[in-house]
Amino acid sequence: MIVVEALSKQFGRFQAVDEISFEVQRGEVLGFLGPNGAGKSTTMKMLTCYLPPTSGNAEVNGFSINSQPLQVQEQIGYLPESAPSYNEMQVEEFLTFIGEVRGFSGTELRRKVGRVLELTSLQDARKQIIDTLSKGFRQRTCLAQSLIHDPPVLILDEPTDGLDPNQKHEVRELIRRMSEERTILISTHILEEVEAVCSRALIISEGRLVGLGTPDELLSQSIYRNAVTLSVSGKSAEALLEDLNGLEQVYSVERLEDMPSGALTVRVFPKDRESISSELEQFLKKKKMVIEQFFVERGRLDEVFRNLTLGN
Amino acid sequence: MKGLFPIFKRELLAYFRSPVAYVFIIIFLAANAGCTFMLGNFYDSNQASLEVSFLFHPWLYLFLIPAVGMRLWAEERRSGTGELLLTLPVRTSVSVFGKFLAGWAFIAVALILTFPMIITVHYLGFPDNGPIITGYLGSFLMAGAYLAITSFTSALTKNQVISFILSVNICLILVLLGWGVLSEILNTIFPVWLTDVISQFSFTTHFDAIRRGVVDLRDIVYFLSIIIFMLMTNVVVLESKKAS
Ligand SMILES: Nc1ncnc2c1ncn2[C@@H]1O[C@H](COP(=O)(O)OP(=O)(O)OP(=O)(O)O)[C@@H](O)[C@H]1O
Ligand SMILES: [Mg+2]
Numbered sequence: 295m296i297v298v299e300a301l302s303k304q305f306g307r308f309q310a311v312d313e314i315s316f317e318v319q320r321g322e323v324l325g326f327l328g329p330n331g332a333g334k335s336t337t338m339k340m341l342t343c344y345l346p347p348t349s350g351n352a353e354v355n356g357f358s359i360n361s362q363p364l365q366v367q368e369q370i371g372y373l374p375e376s377a378p379s380y381n382e383m384q385v386e387e388f389l390t391f392i393g394e395v396r397g398f399s400g401t402e403l404r405r406k407v408g409r410v411l412e413l414t415s416l417q418d419a420r421k422q423i424i425d426t427l428s429k430g431f432r433q434r435t436c437l438a439q440s441l442i443h444d445p446p447v448l449i450l451d452e453p454t455d456g457l458d459p460n461q462k463h464e465v466r467e468l469i470r471r472m473s474e475e476r477t478i479l480i481s482t483h484i485l486e487e488v489e490a491v492c493s494r495a496l497i498i499s500e501g502r503l504v505g506l507g508t509p510d511e512l513l514s515q516s517i518y519r520n521a522v523t524l525s526v527s528g529k530s531a532e533a534l535l536e537d538l539n540g541l542e543q544v545y546s547v548e549r550l551e552d553m554p555s556g557a558l559t560v561r562v563f564p565k566d567r568e569s570i571s572s573e574l575e576q577f578l579k580k581k582k583m584v585i586e587q588f589f590v591e592r593g594r595l596d597e598v599f600r601n602l603t604l605g606n
Numbered sequence: 607m608k609g610l611f612p613i614f615k616r617e618l619l620a621y622f623r624s625p626v627a628y629v630f631i632i633i634f635l636a637a638n639a640g641c642t643f644m645l646g647n648f649y650d651s652n653q654a655s656l657e658v659s660f661l662f663h664p665w666l667y668l669f670l671i672p673a674v675g676m677r678l679w680a681e682e683r684r685s686g687t688g689e690l691l692l693t694l695p696v697r698t699s700v701s702v703f704g705k706f707l708a709g710w711a712f713i714a715v716a717l718i719l720t721f722p723m724i725i726t727v728h729y730l731g732f733p734d735n736g737p738i739i740t741g742y743l744g745s746f747l748m749a750g751a752y753l754a755i756t757s758f759t760s761a762l763t764k765n766q767v768i769s770f771i772l773s774v775n776i777c778l779i780l781v782l783l784g785w786g787v788l789s790e791i792l793n794t795i796f797p798v799w800l801t802d803v804i805s806q807f808s809f810t811t812h813f814d815a816i817r818r819g820v821v822d823l824r825d826i827v828y829f830l831s832i833i834i835f836m837l838m839t840n841v842v843v844l845e846s847k848k849a850s
Contacts, residue, residue: 342693367695374693378686380616382623394612395694439690 295320295477296341296447301350303336303501310336312501313350318494320446323473325492326481329603333501334481335375338449341479342372354447355477368396371440375451375481377433381425385416385435388424392439410438413468415461429456437465441472448472450480454487466491485595499603513593515601519567522574523550525587527557534583538562541577543570557586567593609696613704614711617678621712630674634716637666642723655733659723660741660817664781664809667752672773674712675756676766678705679844683764692844699841706757706837713749717742737819744816747829748809752777754836761843777809784808 296318303311311333318324326334339345341352343363351358357365379388386407393403411417414434419427424435433456440448453469454462462484469478469491482488488495489509497505497512505512513519526534538547543565550559564570571590578585621627641662682688691701727733752773759772782788784805792801805811812825 339689344689344693364695364697367693370693372690372693374686374689376686376689378690380620380687381685382620383616391612391616392690392694395609395696397608436690 295356296352296354296479298337298341298352299350301337301340301352302348303333303340303345304348309501311340311347311498314498314501314503315350316496316503316506318477318479320477321474322493323469323478323480323491325488325495326479326498327483327485327488327495327599328481328498332498332603334498335451337498338372338451338479338481339374341366342370342449343367368443369445370447370449371443371445373437373440373448373450373453375455377436377455379424379432379436379439382423384421384423385427385431385438386411386420388435389438389442393442396443398443406442406444410441413441414438415464430458430461433457434461434465446476448476448478448480450478452481452483454482454484462487485599488595497599497602504602505598509595510592512598513595514567516591516593516595516598517563517567518591518597519593520564520569520571521591522562522564522571523559523587523589523591524562524574524578524585525553525557525559526578526583526585527555528583534558535560537577537581541570541573543568543573553586555586557584559587607700609694610700610704610707613691613696613701614708617705617708618711621674621708626673627712630670631716631719634666634670635719637670638662638720639723641666656723656727656738656741657817659720660745660813663745664748664813667749668774668777668781671713671749671752672756672759672770672777675709675753675773676760676769678709678757679761679840680764680766680769684766698844699837702757702837702840702844706754706833706840709753709757710746710750713753714746717746717749734819737817740819740821741817744813744821744825744829747816747826748813751780751809751829751832751836754833754840755780758836758840758843761840761847780807780809782808784810784812784814 298314298316300313300315301311302309302313314337316324326337328334336345340347341354341359343359343366347360351360353359354366355369357369359366380391383391389407389410390403393406398406411420414437416431416434416438419431424432427435433453437450437453440450450469454465457465466487469480472478473491473493480492492509494506494508495512496503535547535549538544538560545563545565548561548563550561553559562570562574569590575588638659642659645662679688682691692698724738727738755776756769756773759776760766760769762772763769785808789801789805792804812828815822816825
């Protein structure tokens with residue numbers, strides 16, 4: 295569990311992180327979102343005791359980052375943004391080194407190294423010099439390093455950066471699998487990733503917290519929430535637009551490109567982002583129109599993200 | 607002390623995996639022999655001893671040890687591995703000491719490889735082995751002091767070249783303060799006691815006695831204190847760099 299209380303970081307006069315507070319429970323994956331330079335990595339560096347905060351505190355499984363850095367670091371597996379590793383070493387040797395520094399030895403160490411090689415599908419590269427690895431493999435090597443001690447808390451700075459689509463999928467699966475008995479904080483720029491793996495997401499901008507909630511809660515702030523895109527044939531465009539606009543629950547109607555079949559396509563925005571799909575369906579049936587496409591949106595995270603981070 | 611040995615081992619292996627290590631050893635051995643036989647008039651002195659050989663060590667170390675130590679922290683910072691190392695549950699002092707020991711061990715290997723010099727003096731005559739042993743120990747200690755200074759300067763920057771230049775300059779001052787020529791100049795300006803005090807800060811002053819076979823606890827304490835002081839400063843620099 296991570297508890298962050300009014301954490302701030304100043305570089306000279308520049309406020310990189312501004313009084314951020316949040317909590318991550320065991321079993322949760324918290325996604326950390328924000329534009330470039332928002333302060334995500336800086337916050338993670340403070341949580342891993344690499345940078346001391348200017349003010350504020352955080353506790354990791356009950357240990358304070360200000361007064362118990364070594365205990366905090368025991369709890370955490372950390373993947374830094376640049377996924378650094380010692381280039382002259384072989385993959386397996388590097389993981390063994392990290393395990394040794396963390397205090398493991400003998401068969402236990404070998405078992406742990408074998409396990410993380412398997413988790414990150416690096417078995418075939420185990421004897422390769424890290425310097426000769428491709429970017430994605432290096433990323434996975436550093437990810438493997440963060441898992442070696444089976445940590446209760448994982449802090450991963452852009453874990454899927456540079457991975458191919460298959461590996462992205464693998465790593466997301468891995469994170470999801472591990473999340474049950476762990477506390478996980480990941481930062482990412484890939485918004486689908488938030489919906490795919492995160493139980494909650496936190497958005498920061500210019501060091502300040504601007505949004506926090508489950509992916510669905512964030513999506514409900516979108517103007518596309520419950521908007522319905524539909525294509526119908528059998529009626530003239532003007533009449534349909536007029537009819538739809540006349541409905542009580544409809545906020546506005548937008549005309550989109552028509553379908554190749556000649557069907558008319560519109561997007562209907564409901565009032566207060568409430569669901570209107572059943573009303574619409576009934577209405578269209580009553581008017582005896584042929585529905586060629588009917589699609590309800592959950593909302594768009596990228597639009598919510600833009601609003602929250604550009605809005606102020 | 608958890609983590610000391612693996613950090614030491616990794617760093618030492620890293621030395622031997624880079625070609626620079628072999629270049630360093632070859633240059634050190636060649637320069638050591640060159641200075642002894644050519645500059646030091648080894649044969650003319652008609653003495654079966656390595657005293658003249660050790661005479662040049664402060665000058666050789668002046669360039670070679672900053673070259674060995676400049677990567678210690680600058681490289682960690684440049685490549686980002688420092689973030690990895692310093693977020694492992696290991697005290698900064700342990701990391702600093704482990705990496706320092708690795709550099710020192712590497713220098714020890716270079717020193718051990720000068721053994722043909724010992725064979726040569728034994729072949730040429732009947733040397734007194736006491737000064738040879740103390741000379742080696744003194745030289746090793748002094749090398750540690752150079753290395754600790756370099757480790758400190760290397761933590762100041764991510765640029766190895768800057769680290770090298772800084773430490774050459776600091777070491778140069780510490781060598782010159784006890785250099786006979788400078789002392790004579792200083793004597794004309796300052797009272798003798800002051801010149802003596804100044805020269806007490808110098809590598810040369812403390813190494814000269816050991817080189818001649820005189821082991822004074824104060825000389826050993828001097829080198830050890832430089833090492834400890836510099837490594838402690840090194841830790842402070844790393845921790846305050848993080849704070850900035
Ligand atoms: N050591 C430093 N000294 C001065 N400024 C810094 C330092 N580290 C980070 N910053 C600044 O702090 C701000 C936040 O940086 P940070 O790396 O946390 O952003 P981020 O949210 O991780 O961005 P990205 O999405 O690009 O990774 C940036 O403006 C950056 O320039
Ligand atoms: Mg970042």
